[in-house]
Amino acid sequence: MNLPLVDPAAPLDEDDRARYARQLALPGIGDAGQRRLAAARVLVIGAGGLGTPVLAALAAAGVGVIGVVDDDVVEVSNLHRQLLHGTADVGRQKTTSARDALHRINPGVVVHEHRMRLAAVNVDDILTGYDLVVDGSDNFDTRYLVADAAERLGLPCVWGAVLGYAGQVSVFWPPYGPGYRDLHPDTPGDAATCATGGVLGMVCHAIGAVMAAEAVKIITGAGRTLLGQLLMFDALDATWRTFALSPDPDRPAADATQLDASPAVPVVLPSVLARELAGGEGPVVIDVREPTETDGSLSGALRIPLGSLTASPHLAALATTTPVVTVCASGVRAARAGALLAARGFRDVRSLVGAVGAVASAHPPEDV
Template identity: 50%
Template sequence: MPVDPTNDLSRDELQRYSRQIMLHQLGSEGQRRLRSAKVLVVGAGGLGSPALLYLAAAGVGTIGIVDDDVVDASNLHRQVIHGTSDVGRPKVASAAETVRDLNPGVEVVEHAGRLTSANALDVLAGYDLVLDGTDNFPTRYLVSDAAEILGLPCVWGAIFQFAGQVAVFHAGHGPTYRDVFPEPPAPGTVPSCAEGGVIGVLPGLIGTAMANEAVKLITGMGRSLLGRLVVLDALDFTWRELTIKPDPRRAPATELIDYEEFCGVTRATPPSADDPAAVDVAELASLLRARERGGADFDLIDVREPGEHEIVSIDGARLVPLGRFIAGDVQLDPSRDVVLHCKSDVRSRQARELLVAAGHPSVRYVAGGVLAWVREIEPHKPLY
């Protein structure tokens, strides 16, 4: 799918891109194809950061950025397009500013907000290809389906802890994300990077590989990863290559659906103020003091992952990750009250539903989780 080249390069462009124009596989024609290209990057986080930097540096003429998040201090060890002074800013604005500073010749289009079924086709329309650097399953299926409907190639990457994956999807020419992952994993069975962690350099490796694939697709150089999925183990630093093919039985995507429903994701609505199952952090602090005096008896359970518990915890809570509740691998004394907490309260409410369904008579959750606890009760402890 090489992009049609534009007119001759200017003197400044010849100088800026001289080192890659010297490559006979690319040359001035390839550089003109890059200048003509319009690339959409979905996600200005770990994968989007290096991809955006290298696409801009390579001379891609138009780069669109989609993101609905703001920069947090916990992002900075891996999301290298943002700096400390950007904390609290929208990621789209921060990333766009960095791209413009790196290469003023690039036109940056800011798509601030969440990509949804209602806007995805409009957002992707007009681009030559899309890079999917998202970190959740509903958006991955959404990007894949929207790209298929519009006939766009999609460069996809994923990371978790020390492992990364990269592939190129293009309906009608090779497999799509749905061909490789026809069904999403059960909710809660695959922790996000926010829950399971990620080594900071890994998204740099995978995001740069994604940018490399985009440059190859735009210019027609080399052999793309279409039909291949590469897997990186960063601890051993080994790459494995898997052959992937379209599923001939799969019905093509013709319309966008409710992807959160498809993935079984419960929308994170805040608990009602009068929810009898909710325990606010002030009440929890009082209950813990009473438990120390022998005036209360309850089991406070942290349903986060071990790494999260190491960063910050509530004294007196014991760790039982949500995955054990999902697997039915938790035995609790039915005579004791249970109070659950997580980072906010999404996972603790999920664990509560599982315990209630299993017949436990008294289960509550901490509204706002450990984040609310730190902000209101122990502000000297770290947030993440």
């Protein structure tokens, strides 16, 4: 069983119940799972052969915030496999074409366009603020860039690749399982691309559908994910095969030089934080959830969404010696926020393990 990634959003209204009726009936999703999808923030890398089926599926499923990264325009040669784009979209920015298509599918989804090419100088800033990244990029440089950034930030990464009649899918999430570099330590030599080797459009759709399903499972906690497994599809043989994938114990952490700039921070249990706050002189609590996430709010906490944390005037007003605890809905964003603060010189930073709502209901431990 897979633990859900985010806390549920606000209760569903009648329009939501009508739209997602068949999904609400599924064991493992139901009301709570659908609300988790609504609360989730998913970044999709690429609005091409893999990204477009992923984007369409996530929007239709009710993911609340979807980011799409692509710096390209729609070309005629894209149309046989990139189903969000049509002939009338040729020449348009892919992110804009995708955004308009997603709003036709589900007007309630929020779409953030990141019309740029990922690079070492911007990748961490773009990924920060999302709960999950789905990598549908088509080149090894971007795959390593995304995988390393996701590992630094503690983000689960759903990855897929296609070529010819075949495709692959996996989930990477160190330290809970293997990372992309455990599968490909280095760029394969003389690697073919879809431009040189071709690709069957339907392979993109099949692999994209599996990638979207993995994202939904991670968000809701339904089923078992492909973490630690590599799923391979061969359309010519009509076969799906799964192989075990293990972390390499000798592999260094992703981009160790950048890890030093974003160090891990100590953690604190809900019961311990509850005791510190009850004492009246506890740490400053920074809640890095979005304004729409209201479950389990702590009185007196600073509310600064993760994406705007480092630019916040509230943060600028704090001395770097101030004891700080970062909190969120699951602990994932809190850990990333703590690392950002530590990298900016804060000396006494911890992140909360688990959901902020657990603090209010925790019984402070007895002194020993």
